[in-house]
Amino acid sequence: MSREETVYTWDGPPRISLTRRDVSLPSGRTYLAHQLNGGDGTGVVIIGRCGQSLLFVESLRPLVDAAVLELPRGFADAAESTPEETAAREFLEETGLELHSPTEIGRYWTDTGIYPAEVAVITGQCDADAAPATTDGETIRTRWIPKSDIPHLIQTGQLRDAHTLSSLTLWQTSRRRFLPAEEFTAHKYPRAGFNPDALRDELDAATATEPRDPYA
Structure with missing residues (x-):
């Protein structure tokens, strides 16, 4: 089977269909791929x-x-x-x-x-x-x-x-939203030598052009 085949359809709402087709990977492996489709848009x-x-x-x-x-x-x-x-x-x-x-x-x-x-x-x-x-x-x-x-x-x-x-x-x-870096990470990912201030500095540098207010 080289072309797409419809296995199942339902008119909805939302509209749903199940299709399948043969797929070839760069490695040369082939398999039967199934694809579920739903809705009329994004x-x-x-x-x-x-x-x-x-x-x-x-x-x-x-x-x-x-x-x-x-x-x-x-x-x-x-x-x-x-x-x-x-x-x-x-x-x-x-x-x-x-x-x-x-x-x-x-x-x-x-x-x-x-x-x-x-x-x-x-x-x-x-x-x-x-x-x-x-x-x-x-x-x-x-x-x-x-x-x-x-x-x-x-x-x-x-x-x-x-x-x-x-x-x-x-x-x-x-934008950083929920919690300051040290509150969000220090008690959840404890490890030897963990430095929340350094992590905050990295985040600040990565978001230097963004507003600082995490709740904007």
């Missing part, structure tokens, strides 16, 4: 901010048999032309709040081995005191989480959704 994950906190949702995920704490996310509708449009709609549907000044900060591939969907990470401001509108019922509840609590939630496995972790990494590395 997916989005939304980091909604208010002061020192981010807005998360709890969603029931039957495939892992758990209620999962994660950032709001979703697929584009056919009528939407930008990820920012998609983010504003999905955020309102999942949280009941409006997302102000949505801005894309980066993209990643979901899984380069079988599901190479591109996902845009969008940040924006929202009002924690606003009365939320009715949601679409896909989430259980919303939770405001202080930025300083995020490293602990990741370490303890309370945040383990890959979309959420990837998005937080993009956001964290766009």
Whole structure:
């Protein structure tokens, strides 16, 4: 089989298909590659901010048999032309709040081995005191989480959704966000001769052109 073959399709929403084709590697090895395709465009994950906190949702995920704490996310509708449009709609549907000044900060591939969907990470401001509108019922509840609590939630496995972790990494590395270097690393990666001041100097040099405020 040299051309792509469709194994399965579902019209959605979201639209899903599974295809397969023969692939040849530079080493000469060949294998049958399967590719999962979903949605009608770029997916989005939304980091909604208010002061020192981010807005998360709890969603029931039957495939892992758990209620999962994660950032709001979703697929584009056919009528939407930008990820920012998609983010504003999905955020309102999942949280009941409006997302102000949505801005894309980066993209990643979901899984380069079988599901190479591109996902845009969008940040924006929202009002924690606003009365939320009715949601679409896909989430259980919303939770405001202080930025300083995020490293602990990741370490303890309370945040383990890959979309959420990837998005937080993009956001964290766009500027230092959660904690000062010595607080984030000294008690988590202890080793002989560890010097948090030296690490801070390295980070400062690498981000010399960026604003110093880690909570901007």
